[in-house]
Amino acid sequence: MAEVRLTVNGTDVALEVEPRLTLVDALRHRLGLTGTHVGCEHGVCGACTVLLDGAAVRSCLMFCVQAQGHEVTTVEALGEVDDLHPLQAAFRRHHGLQCGFCTPGFLMSAYELLREGADGGLGDDRLREELSGVLCRCTGYAGIVEAVQEVAREYPDGLPAPKALGRPITVRRSVPPPGEEQALAAASAAAAARGQAAGAQTHVQVAVPEGEPNETVAVTTAISPSPVQTWELMADFMRLTRCMPGVELNTDHGEDTYSGRVGVHLGPMRLSFQGAARVLERDGERRRLRAVASGRDASGSGVQADVTVSADPGGGGTGTALRAEAKLYLSGRAAQFGRSLAGDVSRGLFTEFGACVERTLTTGEAVTPRRLSGAAVAWRLVRARAGALWRRVRGPEGDAP
Amino acid sequence: MKAAPFRYERPLELVSALTLVRDPEAKALAGGQSLVPVMAMRLARPQVLVDLARIGELEGIERRDGELVTGAMVRQRTLERFAGLEHELPLVAAALPYVGHREVRNRGTVGGSIAHADPSAELALVAATLRARIEARSLERGREISAAEFVRGPFQTALEPGELVTAVRWPTAGPEDRFAFAEVARRHGDFALCGVAVHLRRGQGRVALARVGLLGVAAVPVVHEVAEQLDGAADPAAVAADVAGQLEPAGDMHASAGYRRRLARVLVERCLRQALGGPSGG
Secondary structure (H helix, E strand, O other), X not given: OEEEEEEEOOXXXXXXXXXXXXXXXXXXXXXXXXXXOOOOOOOOOOOOEEEEOOEEEEOOOOEHHHHOOOEEEOHHHOOEOOEOOHHHHHHHHOOOOOOOOOHHHHHHHHHHHHOOOOOOOOOHXXXXXXXXXXXXXXXOOHHHHHHHHXXXXXXXXXXXXXXXXXXXXXXXXXXXXXXXXXHHHHHHHHHHHHHHHHHHOOOOOOOOOOOOOOXXXXXXXXXXXXXXXXXXXXXXXXXXXXXXXXXXXEEEOOOOEEEEEEEXXXXXXXXXXXXXXXXXXXXXXXXXXXXXXXXXXXXXXXXEEEEEEEEEXXXXXXXXXXXXXXXEEEEOHHXXXXXXXXXHHHHHHHHHHHHHXXXXXXXXOOOOOOOOOOHHHHHHHHHHHHHOOOOOOOOHHHOOO | OOOOOOEEEOOOOHHHHHHHOOOOOEEEEOOOOOHHHHHHOOOOOOOEEEEOOOOHHHOOEEEEOOEEEEEOOOEHHHHHOOOOHHHHOHHHHHHHHHOOOXXXXXXXXXXXXXXXXXXXXXXXXXXXXXXXXXXXXXXXOEEEEEHHHHEEEOOEEOOOOOOEEEEEEEEOOOOOEEEEEEEEEOOOOOOXXXXXXXXXXXXXXXXXXXXXXXXXXXXXXXXXXXXXXXXXXXXXXXXXHXXXXXOOOOOOOOOOHHHHHHHHHHHHHHHHHHHHOOOOOO
């Protein structure tokens, strides 16, 4: 716990908080200031906008501890029920709200915008851009823009200060509601039991993913060992997977099924997928291996993969063209955040995989792949793009117009 | 969506912060506009969060010979409102309004955005296009890294463990320099589908320098040198088509690869024409 002292709406307050408590949760739950709303909790909707030392900020993207010594102004300070701030009055006149959820965000964002006065007025386009940090799902924005535009015209030299400053604020203690502690303890015991049960389970099943994958990648690496040598390593699945950065298979469940974890580090993001893999096909003649894998991360992200690795004679009659083709199925947060990165990241992983297979075969030792977070691997990824070591499997839309 | 528990540290001196970030489980917190959301989603769970907000050495904007030096913790909004920015760093001035929203730029920092290395970050693109220098420090040493070599992959930089960005040194514009910036996103402030920055320099009737930087179309900002083509009297449309033809953007739910490449072609042409001073095409 950390002690935080800050000024909220002109009143000095001190409270003990867990460092991970966001400013908006502190305002609402510890200071009882529920005028600030919290919507998306990741900086998209803008409902939680407050003023920090006069600047409009998203209070869900700040921890309360960061506000130490600062001055926070919330919508409660703007006006009183029978003495509205001109911005509030204009929102009411122009129907700038319906459900009211986004309203505190719009009011505080607009307050910062017009506080010093809109010198020479604001065009509608510019105003819409300035207000784009807050989302409204009811009004279609027309009333909001009209309200703010009217206030901008009425107060060219700046807005009246907030009217309701210096009210007493009661700091509430952070105590879980009665029964919650027991409920939490029971839930965590149940989760532990489930984990144990899963660990003890000997019959692990890995389904073949179905439907349209989020991403398809194909990476071909030219390596110096012969296809026959390469196949020897491919035939030993657990040893082969050690060449994949972040993969740690530790249990052989029989029937060519294995379990373990896959760690992916990407800047600040760290995912750790617990899961299993099953070999579906081993074709020694064509030196082809197909496996499916699935895993889940504690963040609620899921990944499934259908991977085929093949070792064909290399170009020019020497070495091997080691080809990895993967269909990836992402779900949960990783898919939400991933944008178009899953392909880039997997290509980087498979490129390092190819390099590691080469090192393993030429040194005859168990070689650990470099982590993707290492600059070397990432740089390889960039070079791979430039040098077209791989070719993205393109859909019909991939062609240049 | 609540962050996992962490220990919070708020050092007052750079050397204390550098000591704290040696812990591999520690993460530096600058403006938090990218880090806090991924913590809320629990895609990141640092055990120690090192808040850089009280370190005076990371603050301030300074004019030095031919460059503007911005401390790592300078807020994007502070830079946006810096008097004279549109003359000294026109490309930065043109790109900043595209960074998130006003509310995000009030907190977001210049150094934080550079160090986060999001593939669609405007400041990283502008830094790479202008060949800005990134100042980095660890307990052992201080060094400078060219922005063109700083971003190594999505969210991957040339920073080594225990190293922090301390400042960015931006070369200021000379009388012969021309710039243009354009970007298309689904919604204002959203991650860009494609963004283009152009830096052009004329000298003695020739195109002495022409750099085209692109974001959103690769894992890292991409910079193309096109001075020779333009100097050889190539049409901006032909240069744009050539640049776009070399891209291999990935498609996702927001835009297909083909659409991104087309967007790149249109925006590059538009920016080149603007920087050359002709009518904007596309």
